[in-house]
Amino acid sequence: GAGVSQTPSNKVTEKGKYVELRCDPISGHTALYWYRQSLGQGPEFLIYFQGTGAADDSGLPNDRFFAVRPEGSVSTLKIQRTERGDSAVYLCASSPGTFYEQYFGPGTRLTVT
Amino acid sequence: AQKVTQAQTEISVVEKEDVTLDCVYETRDTTYYLFWYKQPPSGELVFLIRRNSFDEQNEISGRYSWNFQKSTSSFNFTITASQVVDSAVYFCALSEAEGNKLTFGGGTRVLVKP
Numbered sequence: 691g692a693g694v695s696q697t698p699s700n701k702v703t704e705k706g707k708y709v710e711l712r713c714d715p716i717s718g719h720t721a722l723y724w725y726r727q728s729l730g731q732g733p734e735f736l737i738y739f740q741g742t743g744a745a746d747d748s749g750l751p752n753d754r755f756f757a758v759r760p761e762g763s764v765s766t767l768k769i770q771r772t773e774r775g776d777s778a779v780y781l782c783a784s785s786p787g788t789f790y791e792q793y794f795g796p797g798t799r800l801t802v803t
Numbered sequence: 804a805q806k807v808t809q810a811q812t813e814i815s816v817v818e819k820e821d822v823t824l825d826c827v828y829e830t831r832d833t834t835y836y837l838f839w840y841k842q843p844p845s846g847e848l849v850f851l852i853r854r855n856s857f858d859e860q861n862e863i864s865g866r867y868s869w870n871f872q873k874s875t876s877s878f879n880f881t882i883t884a885s886q887v888v889d890s891a892v893y894f895c896a897l898s899e900a901e902g903n904k905l906t907f908g909g910g911t912r913v914l915v916k917p
Contacts, residue, residue: 721903732807732894732907733848746904781848788903789836794848 692716694795696782702801703772711767711798715784722765723792724757725749725781733781739765740788772802805830807897809908816885817916824880824911826895832856834900837871837878842910843891854878885915 695714703709715722721740725733735749739759747757754772759765769776779799783792806829816822828837839851852862854871862869866883882889892912896905 723904725905730910732896732910733905735904735906738903740903749904779846783848785903789898789900791838791850791853792905793850794840796845796847 694782694784694793696780696795696798698798699796700799700801702803704803705772705774707772709769709772709800711769711780711800713765713767713782713784713795715763715765715782716793719784719786719793720762721785721787721790721792722759723783723785724765724767725783727779727781727797729778736767736780769800772800774802776800777802805832805835805897805899805906807895807906807908809895809911811911812909813912813914815914815916818887819884822882822885822889822913822915824882824893824895824913826878826880826908828876828878828895828897830876830897830899832899836898838896838898838905839869839878839880840894840896840907841891842894848894851880882913885913887915887917889913890915 697712723738724736727733737757738746742762754770757767779797781797783794785792808827835856837854841849859871868881870879892910894910895908
């Protein structure tokens with residue numbers, strides 16, 4: 691079946707602009723996660739959804755970052771007033787439920803110039 | 804707070820050699836889950852194994868094997884008879900029972916030369 695998909699695959703934006711990154715989880719997966727991976731490092735947790743609600747948003751670095759999952763399927767990560775330090779690969783993952791393995795998408799590479 | 808340490812940043816081997824990747828974790832929970840993921844040059848993280856804290860049995864899957872030792876808080880991964888296709892970055896990760904987020908180690912880059 692189809693895996694996790696993320697769009698766009700690459701996004702280049704200017705400092706101060708707003709961006710939206712989209713994630714389509716595996717069909718039927720109730721849990722959805724966002725991570726951020728900087729070059730040469732392991733992924734870092736941002737936010738986790740169980741259904742429509744954010745169960746844990748402790749990893750969001752500041753209030754410029756926000757994510758939604760209005761219908762319990764597709765999720766959008768929104769970044770306001772982007773900064774050069776936001777440049778990274780943003781990874782989305784989904785799982786059938788809590789404590790199952792997470793399946794990752796190919797990521798969106800965000801570059802802020 | 805949970806923490807995962809992968810002390811080896813890069814390992815280079817010749818094809819058919821065995822390679823062992825170390826993973827040491829820290830957690831205050833008694834119930835937790837450990838994972839290994841592979842990130843090939845294409846970039847997409849591939850799930851390899853999940854182990855819960857109550858199951859210390861070692862596991863073998865083809866050329867892959869895992870050694871979980873609670874006494875030393877380690878969950879090491881061995882690739883037997885390595886192949887060029889095993890070249891990738893390998894991440895160890897931990898999830899505690901109170902939350903579902905994965906905490907990743909810094910990764911170990913494995914380079915298998917023909």
